[in-house]
Amino acid sequence: MTRNVFVIGLGLIGGSIALSCQKAPETKVFGYDVQEKTRELAAALNIVHEVVEDVEQAASMADVIIFGTPVNATLYWMDELKNWKLKPNVIITDTGSTKSLIMKKAVELREKGITFIGGHPMAGSHKSGVSAAKQYLFENAYYILTPFDDEDGNQIIKLEQLLKFTLAKIVKVDAREHDHMTAVVSHFPHIVAASLVHQLNFEKEKYPMTSLLAAGGFRDITRIASSNPSIWRDITLQNRNELIHQLDAWQNEMNRVKSILLSNDDQSIEQYFEVAKNVRDQLPITTGVFYTTYDLYIDIPDYPGIISQVTGYLAEERISITNIRVIEAREDIFGILVISFQTNDDREKAMNCLEKRTKFEMYIS
Template identity: 80%
Template sequence: MTRNVFVIGLGLIGGSIALSCQKAPNTKVFGYDIFEKTRELAESLNIVDEIVDDVIKTASIADVIIFGTPVNATLEWLERLKQWPLKKDVIVTDTGSTKGLIMEKAVELREYGISFIGGHPMAGSHKSGVRAAKPHLFENAYYMLTPLKDEDEQKVNELEQLLKFTLAKVVKVDAIEHDHMTAVVSHFPHIVAASLVHQLDIEQKQHPMTRLLAAGGFRDITRIASSNPIMWKDIVQQNRQELIGQLDSWLNEMNRVKTLLLNNDEESIEQYFAVAKQVRDELPITTGAFYTTYDLYVDIPDYPGVISQITRYLAEEKISITNIRVVEAREDVFGILVISFQNADDREKAKNCISKRTNFEMYIS
């Protein structure tokens, strides 16, 4: 018997899940997006087996419905879902990065006989939209499921069996715990990054050269501030109570730093940075809450054609790059040329490729 999977929302996340689900045996993947152009692109790129226009009709034959839409949009869809004629054993899930409001809606859906299991694949890309969708986007990333406490285990297992084709690490957590953890490692750091950029914006008005010096380490630690502002408006509003708590803790931490500076005790200041280094160095080198860039730093000499020489070597060995840039302000940065790759394997292949053909020094941060 064929399992029908219906993905609503065919952006980067929804499109990538659809491609992953196509690898599952005896499975047909249907897709819908509110934007006609996205539907056309998804069809031409074979993101799904079949693009549909009639959402309610397709939902009625679906065994699994996956919402790859922003949380606010998903909440609206779930309200409509209550009135749809669905299969008795249908499994509904989402991909949103906050789970509290979603799981409150899940309780309402249960009254209509609908099983909803919250989901959050913790991976992304520097690109967005259906063109950026990849079947391996979630490989080795954490895929968080937040079922209700008394959810039917068989349905949870069925969903896990489908999601294993994403090659992600599927884990189950409580929705409240999920929102707290993601506030700590994802949502709050976005606020910090945005605040640092705002501070730079103020400074550069009086000291214009500050912006030029921000091309090195500052640019790297504030990379996530370039994320979609509409999406982050929604996330901050949906998880605002957790974020208020994180802000209180951050202000306490900044006051602690201020006290260290006021006291000007050499040993205490060094210890502060030593502890931070130790904790940071012990973090797992895996795909976490952020899109991970796999950067290779190359110390290249300054002569015409050197960059094209490097890219030619990589092209000859069919090694794809996601980004390349020249760094002028190189404080805390190891090389003038920074090449980004999709994964660690490609970065290692590139390092070997370049080392075979040149004597350039290379570093992995």
């Protein structure tokens, strides 16, 4: 018997899930997006087996409905589907980066006998849109599910059996725990990164050269400040309570640092950095909630054509790069050329490639 999967929202996340679901046996994947151009691209790129125009009709045939939409759009669609004719055992899930609002709305669906299991695939890309979708986007990333505590276990298993084709690590947590943890490791760091950039912007009015020196550690720690502002506006508002708690804790921590500096105690200052280093070094290397680049620093000589030579070697071995830049201010940076890759495997292949063909010194951060 064919399983019908309906994906609403065919951007990077929804499109990638749709491609993954196509690998499941006896499964047909339908798709819809509010943007006509996206629907056309999805059809041309075979993101789904069939692009539909009538959302309600497609939903009536679905065994699983997946919202690949931002949280606010998902809340809208959840209101809409309360009045749709759905299959008795249909499973509804989403991909939103905050879960408490979603699960609160899901109570209304549950009252109508509709199964809703919250979801959040914790991976992304430097690109966006359906043209960037790929079936292995979530490989080895965490895919968090936030079912109700007393959800039907069989329904959860059915969803897991479908999502296993994303090759992600599927885990189940409480929605509030999810929002707290993502606030700590993702949402709040975006606020910190943005605040550092604001501080730089303020400083460069008096010291214009400051921005020219903003390389190395500053670029690394503020990379995420380049993320889509409208997305982070929504995430910040949706998870505002958790973020307020994080801001309070951050201010307390900064006061502690200030006290250490006022004490002028070199041992306390060194210990502060030592503890941070140890904790940081023990963090697992894994795919995080948002796109992470894998940078390779290459100490190249300065002569014409050297960059095209390096990228040419990588192209010959079909190693894809996501970004390339030349660093002038290089405090804490060992190589003038920085090439970014989407996966650690690509970076390792690049190192092996260049080690065979050149004598350049290479480093990873």
